[in-house]
Amino acid sequence: MKNTVGLIVNPVAGMGGSVGLKGTDGEIYKKALELGARPVTPRRTKECLSRIESKGDITLFVAPGKMGEEHVKAFDMPFTVIGEVGEETRARDTKRIAAEMVDRGIELLIFVGGDGTARDIYDAIGLRIPVVAVPSGVKVFSSVFALSARAAAKMVDAFVEGTDVTEEEVLDIDEEAFREDRLASRLYGYLLVPNVRSFLQPGKAASNVNVSSVESKKEIAAYIVEEMDQETLYLLGPGTTLKAIAGAMEVPKTLLGIDAVCGGELVGRDLNEKGILGLLERYRKRNIIVTPIGGNGFIFGRGSKQFTPEVIERVGRENIVVVGTRDKLSKLDCLRVDTGDFELDELLCGYIEVTVGNKEGMMVEVRC
Amino acid sequence: MLRKSIRLNMNEVPYLPPQEVIEAARRSLAKLNRYADPEDLGRLRALLAGYSGVLEEHVVLGPGSDILLREVVHAFSQGRKIIVVSPSFFPTVQAAKQFATKLVSIRLSPPQFDLDINLLMDQLKEPCLVIVDNPNNPTGKILLERQAVEAMIENTGVLLVVDEAYYEFSGVTFADMVHDHPNLAVTRTMDKAFSLAGARIGYIIAGEAFGDAFSSFYAFLPQPSLYAAIEALNHPHYVRTNVQRVVEERERVWRTLNELAARVWQSSTNFLLVKTEIPEIAERLSDIGVLVQDLSNQLPSGFVRVSIGTGEENDAFIAGYVKIRETYLENL
Numbered sequence: 001m002k003n004t005v006g007l008i009v010n011p012v013a014g015m016g017g018s019v020g021l022k023g024t025d026g027e028i029y030k031k032a033l034e035l036g037a038r039p040v041t042p043r044r045t046k047e048c049l050s051r052i053e054s055k056g057d058i059t060l061f062v063a064p065g066k067m068g069e070e071h072v073k074a075f076d077m078p079f080t081v082i083g084e085v086g087e088e089t090r091a092r093d094t095k096r097i098a099a100e101m102v103d104r105g106i107e108l109l110i111f112v113g114g115d116g117t118a119r120d121i122y123d124a125i126g127l128r129i130p131v132v133a134v135p136s137g138v139k140v141f142s143s144v145f146a147l148s149a150r151a152a153a154k155m156v157d158a159f160v161e162g163t164d165v166t167e168e169e170v171l172d173i174d175e176e177a178f179r180e181d182r183l184a185s186r187l188y189g190y191l192l193v194p195n196v197r198s199f200l201q202p203g204k205a206a207s208n209v210n211v212s213s214v215e216s217k218k219e220i221a222a223y224i225v226e227e228m229d230q231e232t233l234y235l236l237g238p239g240t241t242l243k244a245i246a247g248a249m250e251v252p253k254t255l256l257g258i259d260a261v262c263g264g265e266l267v268g269r270d271l272n273e274k275g276i277l278g279l280l281e282r283y284r285k286r287n288i289i290v291t292p293i294g295g296n297g298f299i300f301g302r303g304s305k306q307f308t309p310e311v312i313e314r315v316g317r318e319n320i321v322v323v324g325t326r327d328k329l330s331k332l333d334c335l336r337v338d339t340g341d342f343e344l345d346e347l348l349c350g351y352i353e354v355t356v357g358n359k360e361g362m363m364v365e366v367r368c
Numbered sequence: 369m370l371r372k373s374i375r376l377n378m379n380e381v382p383y384l385p386p387q388e389v390i391e392a393a394r395r396s397l398a399k400l401n402r403y404a405d406p407e408d409l410g411r412l413r414a415l416l417a418g419y420s421g422v423l424e425e426h427v428v429l430g431p432g433s434d435i436l437l438r439e440v441v442h443a444f445s446q447g448r449k450i451i452v453v454s455p456s457f458f459p460t461v462q463a464a465k466q467f468a469t470k471l472v473s474i475r476l477s478p479p480q481f482d483l484d485i486n487l488l489m490d491q492l493k494e495p496c497l498v499i500v501d502n503p504n505n506p507t508g509k510i511l512l513e514r515q516a517v518e519a520m521i522e523n524t525g526v527l528l529v530v531d532e533a534y535y536e537f538s539g540v541t542f543a544d545m546v547h548d549h550p551n552l553a554v555t556r557t558m559d560k561a562f563s564l565a566g567a568r569i570g571y572i573i574a575g576e577a578f579g580d581a582f583s584s585f586y587a588f589l590p591q592p593s594l595y596a597a598i599e600a601l602n603h604p605h606y607v608r609t610n611v612q613r614v615v616e617e618r619e620r621v622w623r624t625l626n627e628l629a630a631r632v633w634q635s636s637t638n639f640l641l642v643k644t645e646i647p648e649i650a651e652r653l654s655d656i657g658v659l660v661q662d663l664s665n666q667l668p669s670g671f672v673r674v675s676i677g678t679g680e681e682n683d684a685f686i687a688g689y690v691k692i693r694e695t696y697l698e699n700l
Contacts, residue, residue: 043699147647147669331668333478351487353472360465362454362473363487 002108003160004059006082006101007045008121010113011066011089014040014136041112044136044149045071048110051153054160061106063097091120098124108159108194110152112136118144118170122189130165130192132156143294143331144168144191151196159194166195166213167240169294186302187238187256187293216325216357217241221248223358224289224323233262233283235276235315237290237304241323245289258306273308280314288312289321292335292354294328299366300348301338309341317347322354326362329354335366342368374684376675377659378565379505379639381614383678385563385596386606392599393567393592404594409587412594415601416571420543420556426573428582431589433533433557433570434459437499440529440553440572441467443581444497448527451491451498453483455666457505457531464499476507478643478668481633483511489519492526501531503538506663506673508635510540517542521549527577529553536561536611538636543573550576560638561607562600567593614638618676624686628693639675646670646696649689656688 049072052058060079062068067089072079082104083097094117098109102125111121112134121131134152135145146152159165172188195213221244228234228249236242238256246253251266253259260268260279268279280286288307290299299322300307312320322335337348345368353361384390409429417424430436437460441450445467452464454473464471472491476483481504488498498520502512512530520528532554535541543554553574559565569589574582589597600606622640625632631643642660646652650662650672661673676682 150651151648327665329475330664330666333668334475351474351484356473357465357471359469360471360473362475363491364475365477 002162003054003057004061004105004107005156006061006063006098006106006109007049007068007072008063008094008097008101008109008111009041009045009067009071010094010111010117010136011039011041013113013117014044039066041136042071044134045112046074047149048112048134048152048156049075049077051150052156053153054157057160058156061101061104063093067093067097091116094120095124102128108132108156110134110156114140115142115171118142118191119172119188122170122191125191127167127190127192130159130194132159132193133191141295142169142171142188144170144193155194155196158196164195164214165192167191168193171293171295186305190240190255213325213327216327217244218248219357220323220325220355221245224321224355225249228264229285230263232285232287233260233267233279235260235268235271235279235286235288235307235311237288237307239291239293241291241325242289245323258304271306273306273311276306276311277314280311286315287319287321288315289323291322291324292328292332294331297332297334297336299335299337301336301340301345307339309339309344312339312344312348320348320352322352322364324354324356326356329356329362329364332364335364337366337368373654373657373659374677374681375659376677376681376685377661377673379560379637379673379675380565381560381563381610381638382676382681383563383610383613385600386603388603389564389596389599393596396591396595399591402591403588404591408594408598409589412569412589412598412601413571415598419601419604420541420573422543422546422573426546426575428572428574429589430570430572430587431593432559432568433531433555433572436555436570436572437529437531438463440555440578440581441497441499444527444578445469448495448497449491451488451496453500453504453511455504455506455663456499457501457533458666460499460501460531476504476509476511479631481507481509485516485519488516492520492523495525497527497529499529499531501533502540503534503636505533505637506639506661506666506671507641508534508633508637508639510538510636512542514542514545517545517552521545521552524551527551527553529555531555533557534560534637536607537615537638540636546573546575550578553578558597558600561610562597563606563610564593564596564600567596569593569597614676617679617682620679621674621676621682621686625689628686628690630689639673642672642674643670644672644689644693646693649692652692653685653688656691658685658688660685 055077061082062072062079064081064085069081082101085093098121109131132152132155133145134149146155167190170188172186224245225248236259243253254270257270292299337345349366349368351363352366354364356362413427414424417427441463449470450464450468451472454475504511530542546552555572558569622632633641650660653660663671
């Protein structure tokens with residue numbers, strides 16, 4: 001049983017919402033305080049902790065004061081405080097304490113916050129251990145977050161019971177743009193989370209089809225590699241599905257970058273537009289393989305700016321291969337593109353076949 | 369004492385069949401040591417053919433239409449691409465995933481959930497088995513019109529199966545086309561409008577091209593199911609009453625949910641597709657004893673499918689929803 005769990009609460013997350021601010025990144029939280037905002041994380045933290053059924057089995061490490069310690073005192077749970085913080089907490093506190101907790105051997109980290117907190121956690125621990133993300137921010141766009149505090153509690157229980165884990169995206173939302181009612185996001189990284197689909201789907205219909213997302217990615221990867229032509233240049237976009245494809249070829253892959261393979265060999269790593277265009281000069285046959293960003297469905301224009309309109313035009317729509325798990329696609333209304341070139345976006349719109357498994361495709365609409 | 373949950377998650381019709389139907393099932397218990405009489409199986413087949421307006425030779429019985437759909441997928445997956453829509457009746461997708469050598473799902477995109485017929489036609493350039501539930505489960509939407517069906521089955525490389533589980537509610541059927549089109553089949557069930565979910569009687573009205581698959585498929589139906597079904601078809605008037613009551617309730621629930629700021633789709637079935645901003649609404653309703661079908665494995669979060677129950681059951685669902693919504697809004 002995995003039962004050593006850490007807890008970090010971002011005490012200012014979500015405070016901007018009630019006073020009309022769209023986040024508390026940086027110094028904005030002070031403005032939220034001036035406007036009369038009250039902390040929202042205590043209630044979310046309490047709701048999550050109170051609903052964890054495996055509390056008795058958990059060895060808990062918590063951040064000090066309002067970053068954790070204050071919230072667990074109300075529960076009959078022994079805990080150990082990690083680190084020290086001042087009166088005002090900062091992102092660097094979150095990062096430092098998260099890293100220290102992992103060094104102390106926690107197997108799961110619960111954090112309460114928003115997209116900014118998720119980025120801090122990613123910076124600190126990456127894919128070293130899984131997390132349960134309790135949504136409490138003004139901006140909670142990253143798919144890493146549980147649907148609610150109660151869902152987060154179930155994820156903790158599932159993890160303690162030994163469920164598998166899957167990767168979910170951490171997005172970087174431009175808070176300034178968000179305040180101007182524009183949603184500008186980019187893929188920032190991935191965190192591991194317990195795979196709890198089975199808990200969220202109690203009906204008979206889906207009871208025995210919950211192939212884990214890790215298995216699905218392996219299946220997609222095996223199929224794509226089997227179908228690869230030895231003379232074609234494949235430009236692999238960001239994401240763990242693409243990483244799985246590279247893994248099946250036994251070549252390294254940057255998680256967030258664009259890498260190129262041909263004939264089973266890596267021929268370009270973490271490429272920018274210039275590097276990609278250089279390769280396109282050398283190879284006559286070329287494909288782009290991409291996966292949509294979870295939650296918003298972008299295949300171009302978010303997270304892979306290196307695929308510029310010129311690159312996409314030179315490769316051609318017919319040579320774009322989209323891959324993604326059924327699980328990821330089920331959460332999307334459609335796929336999206338926003339390359340910055342409206343005419344190209346229009347050309348990319350319409351249905352495209354997404355490879356979702358071995359010899360299994362799904363025709364999904366692309367919108368712009 | 370444990371309170372019994374209200375089941376609005378299985379698309380059952382909440383009303384019992386007439387007493388004669390229940391009595392017919394009960395009488396059959398006296399012969400429970402015997403298999404069903406083949407002559408009586410023949411009687412049911414003939415009655416279903418008459419009810420559907422087709423020749424008896426086109427009708428094949430089975431213990432539930434999902435079993436028949438699975439049989440079709442199993443029999444015709446070799447050497448054929450299987451095409452289904454997504455979301456769709458889950459057992460069909462499950463069977464397709466298990467047996468297909470090549471599977472293409474056509475995604476019905478929210479909020480319209482339309483099936484792009486041109487896209488579907490483009491997929492028919494190689495031998496195919498196409499399975500479409502019409503109306504669709506879980507959207508409740510009619511996906512196929514007669515003209516589209518005609519266009520598809522003109523292509524003899526295509527085998528088309530239309531699942532008409534909710535035919536009595538939609539009034540839309542292509543069963544009459546089976547006689548002239550060997551590559552068309554229609555699946556139906558007595559689980560829904562006939563109030564016989566517990567009996568599990570399904571049937572397929574199959575064109576000649578499907579004949580081989582079912583030549584050795586002989587279902588010995590359970591005796592209570594068989595005699596209940598025969599009696600039901602001798603009193604089909606109650607089906608109309610069932611449908612009328614369900615549709616009236618469905619429209620009432622639809623109007624009420626619309627007023628409560630939930631997104632509800634028009635339906636040609638005995639269920640409604642509902643989208644709400646309240647996270648985990650299915651689980652929250654379950655906590656207060658109302659079961660609805662969570663669709664998070666097929667659609668973006670927030671979608672549930674709600675079967676139409678009795679007036680009292682629907683009121684309990686609406687009251688529960690109102691209470692959950694109030695609590696949710698208070699805690700925002």
